[in-house]
Amino acid sequence: xxxLTWYLVFAAALFxxxxxxxxxxxxAVAVLxxxxxxxxxxxxxxxxxxxxxxxxxxxxxLFAVFVITVAAAEAAVGLALFIAIYRQRKxxxxxxxxxxxx
Amino acid sequence: xxxxxxxxxxxxxxxxxxxxLPLTAFALIVLWTNRNKTLSAGLAIGGIGLGWIIGWAIAIxxxxxxxxxxxxxxxxxxxxxxxxxxxxxxxxxxxxxAGMLIMVPFVCLLIFIYSVGYMAxxxxxxxxxxxxxxxxxxxVDPLASRFFAYIALFAxxxxxxxxxxxxxxxxxxxxxxxxxxxxxxxFWFGRKYDDPKKxxxxxxxxxxxxxxxxGDTLMLAGMxxxxxxxxxxxFAEIFKPDTLHDLATATVSxxxxxxxxxxTIIAIxxxxxxxxxxxxxxxxxxxxxxxxxxxxxxALIHAxxxxxxxxxxxxxxxxxxxAVEHGPALQFxxxxxxxxxxxxxxxxxxxxxxxxxxxxSTISQxxxxxxxxxxxxxVAATFHLLTHAFFKALLFLGSGSxxxxxxxxxxxxxxxxxxxxxxxxxGDKETHGGHLSTDHLSTHLPAFDPQDMRNMGGLxxxxxxxxxxxxxxxxxxxxxxxxxxGFWSKDEILxxxxxxxxxxVFLTLxxxxxxxxFYTARQIMMTFFGKPRTAAxxxxxxxxxxxxxxxxxxxxxxxxxxAGGWVGIPKEFPVLGALSTNPFHHFIGGxxxxxxxxxxxxxxxxxxxxxxxxxxxxGLMLGWLVYRKARPADGHxxxxxxxxxxxxxxxxxxxxxxxxxxVLRNKYYFDELYDALFIKNAVRLSNWLFRFDSxxxxxxxxxxxxxxxxxxxxxxxxxxxxxxxxxxxxxGAITNWFGGAVRxxxxxxxxxxxxxxxxxxxxxxxxxxxxxx
Numbered sequence: 045x046x047x048l049t050w051y052l053v054f055a056a057a058l059f060x061x062x063x064x065x066x067x068x069x070x071x072a073v074a075v076l077x078x079x080x081x082x083x084x085x086x087x088x089x090x091x092x093x094x095x096x097x098x099x100x101x102x103x104x105x106l107f108a109v110f111v112i113t114v115a116a117a118e119a120a121v122g123l124a125l126f127i128a129i130y131r132q133r134k135x136x137x138x139x140x141x142x143x144x145x146x
Numbered sequence: 147x148x149x150x151x152x153x154x155x156x157x158x159x160x161x162x163x164x165x166x167l168p169l170t171a172f173a174l175i176v177l178w179t180n181r182n183k184t185l186s187a188g189l190a191i192g193g194i195g196l197g198w199i200i201g202w203a204i205a206i207x208x209x210x211x212x213x214x215x216x217x218x219x220x221x222x223x224x225x226x227x228x229x230x231x232x233x234x235x236x237x238x239x240x241x242x243x244a245g246m247l248i249m250v251p252f253v254c255l256l257i258f259i260y261s262v263g264y265m266a267x268x269x270x271x272x273x274x275x276x277x278x279x280x281x282x283x284x285x286v287d288p289l290a291s292r293f294f295a296y297i298a299l300f301a302x303x304x305x306x307x308x309x310x311x312x313x314x315x316x317x318x319x320x321x322x323x324x325x326x327x328x329x330x331x332x333f334w335f336g337r338k339y340d341d342p343k344k345x346x347x348x349x350x351x352x353x354x355x356x357x358x359x360x361g362d363t364l365m366l367a368g369m370x371x372x373x374x375x376x377x378x379x380x381f382a383e384i385f386k387p388d389t390l391h392d393l394a395t396a397t398v399s400x401x402x403x404x405x406x407x408x409x410t411i412i413a414i415x416x417x418x419x420x421x422x423x424x425x426x427x428x429x430x431x432x433x434x435x436x437x438x439x440x441x442x443x444x445a446l447i448h449a450x451x452x453x454x455x456x457x458x459x460x461x462x463x464x465x466x467x468x469a470v471e472h473g474p475a476l477q478f479x480x481x482x483x484x485x486x487x488x489x490x491x492x493x494x495x496x497x498x499x500x501x502x503x504x505x506x507s508t509i510s511q512x513x514x515x516x517x518x519x520x521x522x523x524x525v526a527a528t529f530h531l532l533t534h535a536f537f538k539a540l541l542f543l544g545s546g547s548x549x550x551x552x553x554x555x556x557x558x559x560x561x562x563x564x565x566x567x568x569x570x571x572x573g574d575k576e577t578h579g580g581h582l583s584t585d586h587l588s589t590h591l592p593a594f595d596p597q598d599m600r601n602m603g604g605l606x607x608x609x610x611x612x613x614x615x616x617x618x619x620x621x622x623x624x625x626x627x628x629x630x631x632g633f634w635s636k637d638e639i640l641x642x643x644x645x646x647x648x649x650x651v652f653l654t655l656x657x658x659x660x661x662x663x664f665y666t667a668r669q670i671m672m673t674f675f676g677k678p679r680t681a682a683x684x685x686x687x688x689x690x691x692x693x694x695x696x697x698x699x700x701x702x703x704x705x706x707x708x709a710g711g712w713v714g715i716p717k718e719f720p721v722l723g724a725l726s727t728n729p730f731h732h733f734i735g736g737x738x739x740x741x742x743x744x745x746x747x748x749x750x751x752x753x754x755x756x757x758x759x760x761x762x763x764x765g766l767m768l769g770w771l772v773y774r775k776a777r778p779a780d781g782h783x784x785x786x787x788x789x790x791x792x793x794x795x796x797x798x799x800x801x802x803x804x805x806x807x808x809v810l811r812n813k814y815y816f817d818e819l820y821d822a823l824f825i826k827n828a829v830r831l832s833n834w835l836f837r838f839d840s841x842x843x844x845x846x847x848x849x850x851x852x853x854x855x856x857x858x859x860x861x862x863x864x865x866x867x868x869x870x871x872x873x874x875x876x877x878g879a880i881t882n883w884f885g886g887a888v889r890x891x892x893x894x895x896x897x898x899x900x901x902x903x904x905x906x907x908x909x910x911x912x913x914x915x916x917x918x919x
Contacts, residue, residue, distance in 0.1 A: 067901050075897070138897055145894025 051092035059085035072126045072136040076119060083115045155207050158219040160200045161237050164251070165306035165319070167200075168193040168298040175295040186291035187267045190298040191258045197305060198251035205244040209729070215241050215736030220311055220382065234380060238311035241737040242461060242528065245730075246308040246454075249532045253450035253539045254301045256699035260543050261297065261442040263695025264550065265290040278336030280440075283550070283557040284690065287440075293333060297446060300326035304451035308458060313369050313379040316462075320423070320455060324362065327452050328355040331439040347438035357432035361422020368415025372466075375408050385465045385741055394469040413467045413475035417460060417482075424456025424512045427486040431816055433509055437501040437597075441546025444501060448508045449539035457515045457531050464524055465741045480520020484654040487513030489814075491661035495668065496799070496810035498792070499597045500545045503669050507623060508538055510658055514639060517651050523642035524743050525734045529714045530635035536710050537622035537632055540703035544616035545597075547688065547696045548673060551609045552596035555686030594682065599669065600795035602686075604678040609688040613674045615700040620670050622707040624663035625762040628722070631711030633762065638714065641754040652754070660761040667769020675774075679789050718750035772798050 058081055065078025087108045094104020126136050133140070171193030175186045208214050222236020239247075262268075265287045272285030281287045303323035310316040332351025339346065345353070373379055375396065376389050383389065393409040400406050420426070425433035433453070437444055447453060460467060460479065467475050487510045494506035511534050518527035595601065606613040622632035636659060643652035678684040688697065715726035731747055738744075775798075789795060800807045809815070891902065 063904060067897050067904070138895065141896070142894030144896065144899075145892055 048096045055085045055088040070137050072138050076122045087111050154219045157207055161204055161239050164197045164200050165302050167197040168301040172295050172298040180291040183267050183290040186294045187262050190294035193298055194255045194258050194301050198255045201247035201251040205247045208244040216740040236311040237309040241733050243308050249535050250304050250450050253535055257442050257445050260696050260699040263692040264442050264546055266692050279334055283553040296326055296329050300451055307455055323452050324358055330443040331436045333439055345435050350435040350438040354432040354436050357429050358422040361419045361429055364415050365419025368412045372412045390469045407470050409469035410473050410475045414478055420456035420459045424453045425509050426482050430509050434502050434505040437505050445539045445542035449535040453512055460519050461528055476520050479516050480651055483513045483516025483520050484651045487658040488654050491658045493810055493813050494665045496807055498600050500599050504541050518639040521643050521646055521648045521651055523639055524738050525731050526638040526642050528734050533631035533635040533710045537619045537707035540619035540707050543700055544612055547612040549596050551686040551688050552682050556594055556682035558685040559681035598792045599672040600792035601680045602673045602683050603676040606674040608686040611697040615704040618704040619707050620666040624666040624766055627759050631707055634711035634714050637758045640758050644754040645748045656757050656761050660765045663762050663765025664769045667766045668773050671773035
């Protein structure tokens with residue numbers, strides 16, 4: 045059986061890739077994809093911990109399913125927002141989307 | 147004594163309305179109708195007309211009540227709380243009031259009607275007329291509505307005064323009249339004269355008000371003393387025999403004089419109010435100058451209202467005046483009255499202003515009444531008060547008609563015979579250029595004086611209606627025997643003086659009567675007879691429609707100036723006495739008896755009758771003889787020419803009387819004397835007080851307080867600026883600086899925020915993990 049540490053290292057790496065994508069990509073869709081990566085890294089953590097510590101109960105799986113659902117909703121909302129922004133400003137470059145400034 | 151009738155006729159309750167009807171007219175005019183002059187005049191006349199009807203109805207009812215004097219009517223309500231008791235606000239009708247109700251509203255009504263003509267209500271407004279100055283001949287006065295409001299209020303004052311049943315209420319109406327006299331004498335407040343010595347209406351109004359105020363103040367003092375002694379000001383209470391007895395016996399010690407009864411002090415103080423109001427010496431100076439008011443006002447003041455109020459007050463308070471029998475109060479009244487009667491008559495002889503002659507005549511006649519009261523001739527004084535009101539109103543209104551006639555004549559004379567239409571206006575613009583219009587715009591009067599009798603002459607033919615009625619009034623004033631009212635009332639006073647042994651008073655009054663007849667004849671001769679002495683007199687006329695309004699009241703008054711005396715013909719008088727029942731004496735005498743005043747009819751005596759016949763006829767004859775031939779001085783003015791200046795007329799008395807004539811003409815220099823004694827000093831005192839005010843109070847105290855306040859404020863300002871403001875600004879600056887510092891991290895880019903969040907979480911997580919627990 046693969047030790048728990050490996051899963052955790054893998055999940056951390058995946059999270060870092062996601063965080064990098066969310067923070068550094070210009071394209072809003074790519075940013076969204078980064079966010080999805082981070083969510084899934086968390087899911088891996090959840091499943092891994094569940095498998096190694098608390099198999100008797102469904103909590104880890106349930107939590108992961110819940111996160112996936114939320115992520116799907118979030119992706120839908122996020123994409124809808126980007127489409128709306130694109131219609132208005134003809135761009136999805138997050139560098140240019142600074143309307144939150146003062 | 148003064149007990150309320152069990153069931154008085156219901157009409158008496160209407161007495162309350164009488165003063166309030168003209169008051170309502172006043173209020174309506176002032177508040178609503180003052181833009182409509184005709185309506186205003188109508189309201190004033192309606193108010194006084196209704197008052198007249200009610201007044202006469204009440205008075206005539208009282209004539210039919212037997213022993214009315216003992217049971218007068220009284221209506222009152224509680225008014226002012228005074229400790230445990232109340233001052234009643236009430237009206238009373240007794241024979242004296244009834245007599246006044248016959249005279250006052252009726253004469254007022256006639257004067258009001260006359261005023262419609264005098265103020266030319268209904269005529270177009272003049273183009274150049276200014277508010278507060280007399281209108282050009284034939285044009286309505288710009289302030290005619292205000293005039294009618296004032297005279298209505300004046301009538302309110304007098305009617306309320308005669309009905310008042312206590313001294314407080316009487317004083318209120320008394321002061322209303324004082325106010326109205328001020329307003330009306332100064333009615334032409336904008337009028338100015340070229341001669342700086344001539345008093346302006348504004349100054350005359352002030353003079354009348356201030357002079358009467360001296361008397362009013364003393365009268366108020368008397369009233370307060372009376373209240374302090376008796377705790378009441380109601381006539382019915384004061385005139386109770388016990389009260390009067392107490393007043394007459396309780397004495398107070400005065401410096402120099404010694405023990406004096408309260409009654410004497412109070413009576414003399416109250417009499418001072420009458421001296422001021424009725425213009426007796428030494429407070430007579432205001433009345434001749436009151437002639438500056440419009441003529442109907444002069445008639446109102448001199449006949450129906452103001453000056454009668456003084457006499458009425460003394461008649462009303464007569465029981466108080468005679469509380470000490472033959473006391474100094476009555477002697478004082480008799481002295482002042484007799485002296486004034488003669489003194490004013492002498493001045494009247496040398497006056498040239500038609501109204502001034504009448505003014506001094508009024509003073510003199512009022513002196514007559516006071517002298518009569520002083521010797522106890524209660525009924526005779528009342529009688530003379532009433533008859534005098536009729537013929538003096540007649541004379542004043544007649545003189546107003548003469549003045550208007552002269553003004554019309556002056557107007558005509560200046561503009562030729564073309565009348566005063568548009569064409570004549572054009573004409574004088576051509577001849578005088580722009581000069582005339584500026585002349586009319588300013589309130590300066592032309593040098594011509596339409597009131598100067600020296601400018602008149604021969605007006606009988608030009609103004610017959612005015613002349614005849616005026617002569618009737620003049621004859622009544624001089625006491626022309628048998629037919630005129632003045633004869634009967636004056637004769638009664640003389641008879642009283644003679645029969646009661648007041649020889650000095652009798653002789654003084656007889657001399658005054660002689661002078662009265664003389665100056666009346668002089669006035670009539672100078673005004674109506676001889677040849678016209680100026681173009682104005684030549685062209686004078688009474689054809690204008692306004693003279694209809696003016697002459698009808700004259701005729702009615704002329705009837706009363708004759709017939710008014712017939713109610714008081716003594717029963718003992720030869721021949722005529724048999725026809726007479728002397729209802730007046732019976733009526734007023736009833737009141738006198740109720741008040742314990744001796745007023746029985748006197749037996750007939752030939753001496754006073756002969757005296758009064760001689761002085762009246764002799765004076766008239768003398769005046770006629772002296773002034774028959776009076777005309778401008780020879781050499782200056784050719785026969786039939788008109789005078790260029792009134793000074794060219796030489797008074798026939800001027801040469802024989804010499805310096806005395808000048809003294810008389812200048813009214814014994816009383817104005818100058820008062821000016822030097824009182825007015826100059828008062829002005830000096832005022833100036834000193836002004837300097838004290840401006841130097842000490844203003845400059846030192848007020849300005850000093852201001853300076854201190856300013857310095858304190860400056861300190862406060864410094865603290866505010868340097869400490870409070872600095873703290874506020876500092877707080878602002880710190881916030882600003884901090885804001886500037888943190889502003890840079892707000893970029894608006896979501897990724898930056900996420901980065902900040904990530905770094906923060908990382909740092910906090912690192913700290914959480916690494917720092918010791």
